[in-house]
Amino acid sequence: MSDARSSILTKLRTTRDAHPLSPPASDFAPIEAKQWPDQERLPRIRRLMEAVHTEFLDATESDWPAVLREFLAREGVGSLLYAPATEAGKRLVEGWETASPSPPRGEAPHESPEGPAAHPPHPNPLPGGERGPNPTLIPYDRPLEDLKSHLFESIEAGLTTTRGAIAETGSLILWPTADEPRTLSLVPHIHIALLRADALYDTFLQAMREQGWAQAMPTNLLLVSGPSKTADIEQTLAYGVHGPKRLIVLVVHP
Amino acid sequence: MSATPKPTRVYYFGTCLVDLFFPDAGMAGIELLQSQGLTVVFPQGQSCCGQPAYNSGYRADALKVARAQLDLFPGDDPIVVPSGSCAGMMKKHWPDLFHGEPDEAKAVQVAGRVWELTQFLVHVLDVQFTDKGEPVRVTWHASCHAQREMGVVEEPKSLLRQLANVELVELKREKECCGFGGTFAVRHPEISAAMVGDKVADIEGTGAARVVSGDCGCLLNITGALEAGAKAARGQHIAQFLKERIHGR
Amino acid sequence: MDGNAPDFAAASRAALADPQLRGNFRRAMDGLMSKRAAQFADTGEWTGVRALAASVRLRALSKLPELLEKLEENCTRNGIAVHWAATTEEANAIALDILHKANAKLVVKGKSMVTEEMHLNAVLEKDGIEVLESDLGEYIVQLDGTMPSHIIMPAIHLNTKQIAHLFKRKIKDAESREDAAYLTDLARRVLRAKFQAADVGMSGVNAAVAETGTLCLIENEGNGRMCTTVPPVHIAFMGLEKVVETLEDVPPVISLLPRSATGQPITTYVNMISGPRKDGEKDGPREVHLVILDNGRSGIYADPELRDTLRCIRCGACMNHCPVYTKVGGHAYEAPYPGPIGKILVPQIEGLAKRGAMPHACTMCNACVEICPVKIPIVEIMGRLRVEAVKPGGAVKDGGAKASRAEAMVWSGWAAMNASPTAYRIATAAMSRLGNAAPASLPMLKEWTNVRTKPRFAGRTLHDLARAKGVPDV
Numbered sequence A: 001m002s003d004a005r006s007s008i009l010t011k012l013r014t015t016r017d018a019h020p021l022s023p024p025a026s027d028f029a030p031i032e033a034k035q036w037p038d039q040e041r042l043p044r045i046r047r048l049m050e051a052v053h054t055e056f057l058d059a060t061e062s063d064w065p066a067v068l069r070e071f072l073a074r075e076g077v078g079s080l081l082y083a084p085a086t087e088a089g090k091r092l093v094e095g096w097e098t099a100s101p102s103p104p105r106g107e108a109p110h111e112s113p114e115g116p117a118a119h120p121p122h123p124n125p126l127p128g129g130e131r132g133p134n135p136t137l138i139p140y141d142r143p144l145e146d147l148k149s150h151l152f153e154s155i156e157a158g159l160t161t162t163r164g165a166i167a168e169t170g171s172l173i174l175w176p177t178a179d180e181p182r183t184l185s186l187v188p189h190i191h192i193a194l195l196r197a198d199a200l201y202d203t204f205l206q207a208m209r210e211q212g213w214a215q216a217m218p219t220n221l222l223l224v225s226g227p228s229k230t231a232d233i234e235q236t237l238a239y240g241v242h243g244p245k246r247l248i249v250l251v252v253h254p
Numbered sequence B: 001m002s003a004t005p006k007p008t009r010v011y012y013f014g015t016c017l018v019d020l021f022f023p024d025a026g027m028a029g030i031e032l033l034q035s036q037g038l039t040v041v042f043p044q045g046q047s048c049c050g051q052p053a054y055n056s057g058y059r060a061d062a063l064k065v066a067r068a069q070l071d072l073f074p075g076d077d078p079i080v081v082p083s084g085s086c087a088g089m090m091k092k093h094w095p096d097l098f099h100g101e102p103d104e105a106k107a108v109q110v111a112g113r114v115w116e117l118t119q120f121l122v123h124v125l126d127v128q129f130t131d132k133g134e135p136v137r138v139t140w141h142a143s144c145h146a147q148r149e150m151g152v153v154e155e156p157k158s159l160l161r162q163l164a165n166v167e168l169v170e171l172k173r174e175k176e177c178c179g180f181g182g183t184f185a186v187r188h189p190e191i192s193a194a195m196v197g198d199k200v201a202d203i204e205g206t207g208a209a210r211v212v213s214g215d216c217g218c219l220l221n222i223t224g225a226l227e228a229g230a231k232a233a234r235g236q237h238i239a240q241f242l243k244e245r246i247h248g249r
Numbered sequence C: 001m002d003g004n005a006p007d008f009a010a011a012s013r014a015a016l017a018d019p020q021l022r023g024n025f026r027r028a029m030d031g032l033m034s035k036r037a038a039q040f041a042d043t044g045e046w047t048g049v050r051a052l053a054a055s056v057r058l059r060a061l062s063k064l065p066e067l068l069e070k071l072e073e074n075c076t077r078n079g080i081a082v083h084w085a086a087t088t089e090e091a092n093a094i095a096l097d098i099l100h101k102a103n104a105k106l107v108v109k110g111k112s113m114v115t116e117e118m119h120l121n122a123v124l125e126k127d128g129i130e131v132l133e134s135d136l137g138e139y140i141v142q143l144d145g146t147m148p149s150h151i152i153m154p155a156i157h158l159n160t161k162q163i164a165h166l167f168k169r170k171i172k173d174a175e176s177r178e179d180a181a182y183l184t185d186l187a188r189r190v191l192r193a194k195f196q197a198a199d200v201g202m203s204g205v206n207a208a209v210a211e212t213g214t215l216c217l218i219e220n221e222g223n224g225r226m227c228t229t230v231p232p233v234h235i236a237f238m239g240l241e242k243v244v245e246t247l248e249d250v251p252p253v254i255s256l257l258p259r260s261a262t263g264q265p266i267t268t269y270v271n272m273i274s275g276p277r278k279d280g281e282k283d284g285p286r287e288v289h290l291v292i293l294d295n296g297r298s299g300i301y302a303d304p305e306l307r308d309t310l311r312c313i314r315c316g317a318c319m320n321h322c323p324v325y326t327k328v329g330g331h332a333y334e335a336p337y338p339g340p341i342g343k344i345l346v347p348q349i350e351g352l353a354k355r356g357a358m359p360h361a362c363t364m365c366n367a368c369v370e371i372c373p374v375k376i377p378i379v380e381i382m383g384r385l386r387v388e389a390v391k392p393g394g395a396v397k398d399g400g401a402k403a404s405r406a407e408a409m410v411w412s413g414w415a416a417m418n419a420s421p422t423a424y425r426i427a428t429a430a431m432s433r434l435g436n437a438a439p440a441s442l443p444m445l446k447e448w449t450n451v452r453t454k455p456r457f458a459g460r461t462l463h464d465l466a467r468a469k470g471v472p473d474v
């Protein structure tokens, strides 16, 4: 189809040169002017995201795995998919041990229809999976193809990091990597995102400038501003269409 | 608040619809201007701004008609038009219509002097009216071209608010087109009917005895529908309404 | 009317006769307009960002051929295969070719207006490939066997009750519940199985960044992410105008698009794709293809005035604010793009023989121009297309197709009357005196008087009154 290519480009070039356009300069000032004082960014992000049903948890560097575990237990979430090779994944596993009260060792985990026992046996179980009670940690340590049915059919929650958040719109910046795959934040019904309270930006523009996105885009970069939603049925908002039904932002305060 | 020095003489471009269907409103506009001490000149050679042909795709015919108006307004005096739509045609579209024509410069000069009536009353004359009429509830219909081509939004309403016995109740969808649209009304009569139907319902909802507007195309459409539907409200051009109020009838 | 030309007037009559439909649109558009207005309460901000977004689109158009080459180069470097299609037939052939190579049986699609333009679903189905729309609105419309009635909210013509009935009829084990949450969840269950099983995912593109070779997609539901992330192959379709120069050009567009479209500050997801799964990555499609479609756009680009049509970012706000669209809904246009943008874009793509009536389905109220986030002079282009429709041999396909000797004569008669003061005086005097005797059954008057009284000639003209009252003539 390179015929199409050259004929299209030639036509565009000829007609453009016959009638060149002189666009006005792009003045980014109206976006650059959007700024919030340090102490207002997080509350604003929270307000905007809560308005679209995002939930927030507060924690510190040392206790976030425990806060998360307690939350999952409280909510009856049976399984958490995480990225084992990331810093956060390692911290999660470390912190998990010391977190919330474990049931007596050696006893079978409490079983509920959604609980870990309902999962098909994992082909290569991991320590987290064996250790016990709700919730079970499941590492995302293999290609999607080998995890797909598990991912779609039984895993309940996924944990990712973020590269910060944007005050203007209340949006998380997700930067999936080889260690932290894209589907972690997409397929499980609950997406939990770690947000460092000191990584906040005013605008999308500021974030991309300061993080130098244009120099090295990842294969997939996302802004996520809430759990998935739709208003396609008579303008009635409904949450949890195709993506996560719940989005939990776990704010890690310094 | 007027930045422009008050002129002593203005031209009046009455428009073809006013000429045929609302001459009293046209005359009321002239008298309002005269009551402010102005000399109003009504060139008898005038006809139409050319908009009907322009919007129908017949630009050469529109140009011919517009050109026939050009020499009627010599000098620098403002040209006042009791219609936002025709004023918009002259001010905004004449420069495009005459683009590349030998008389382009003249057309641009004339276009630059065009004012919609209420805009002129408010911004240039800074009029203050005293209401002598009986209490009445009215609503305002904003014509699309007055709003969006001439930027006339608050002016007519501010004039109505000057009138002590006039209660202005705004429409729920003031900015929505009434469905006239020139030839649209006959090309797409059913859609036009649905549009004016919504407009009539909105007017009825205000409980107003009158719907006042500054454009005769809209008025033909709206009053025609009010009458056909045997509705209580009546339509009136703002010039005539103002004149009646300040003369106490 | 041409044999194959869609009859807007007839279709709109049918729509107007459906009170359910009218109610659905009126309610929906009223809500959308007020939500949008709330987003742009700060007029200074609106003016500034709007000017910026317009400049971004204009700059992209000013360098269109160069940016497309750069986009291709950077996409290729990123591992995205770029394909060019002059026509929709070529684009369909490219799609089929990729699908055959992938041995695809099941395709899931995210929202893409370009594939509507291509009638791709019909082509795939004919080839025995199952294709499933996954945007909830598109899914509903597909189940219903109809077309989207709005570019952003495809099923906006239906209410909950109608959708509940549809699901009950078409989805196994569906309960008859008129509850948006239940219906949404039902669709979730059906579609997640499809995402999991699909061989190929398809999507549109909201903006393609030349600088980085990045495809930007925005959406709320997560189906776009599913289609572009889970199946082993992703094919994205874009009109050739969708390119922007730099990554920094994306924020202004994203800032205005969702706010204009649905009155939300941002969509749930802004999905930026810069390549297929890299070595070592655990997910993402193994292949990403970008199909760049012309389909008449280069012709639109050729005309310096019509070119502005290509600024469009497909927010759909012009539909929401169009008083005609609000009355008749999207289906009456029988076109992939309804409403104001449709009325200028479709005639230019499909030609004036087929679509010459579309630019007349407009009162020229300018409501769309007032809110268009990239300042497209929609109504000016509409006027220009009306000229092209009656002027043979112009810049637009099938120019002059609507030329009619009778109509031309009417207008030249009108011009003769209005260009001569004497003729005008005689004519207006005659009309004033005799006009009211005209029977309401005359053409034009007949249409007018369906819902209105006859316009009444005043008897004396303003010319007469001014003369009688001594208003000076010079």
Ligand code: SF4
Residues within 6 Å of the ligand: C311, C312, C313, C314, C315, C316, C317, C318, C319, C340, C341, C368, C371, C372, C373, C374, C375, C376, C378
């Ligand atoms: S023409 Fe303007 S308002 Fe309409 S869809 Fe395109 S960008 Fe949006």
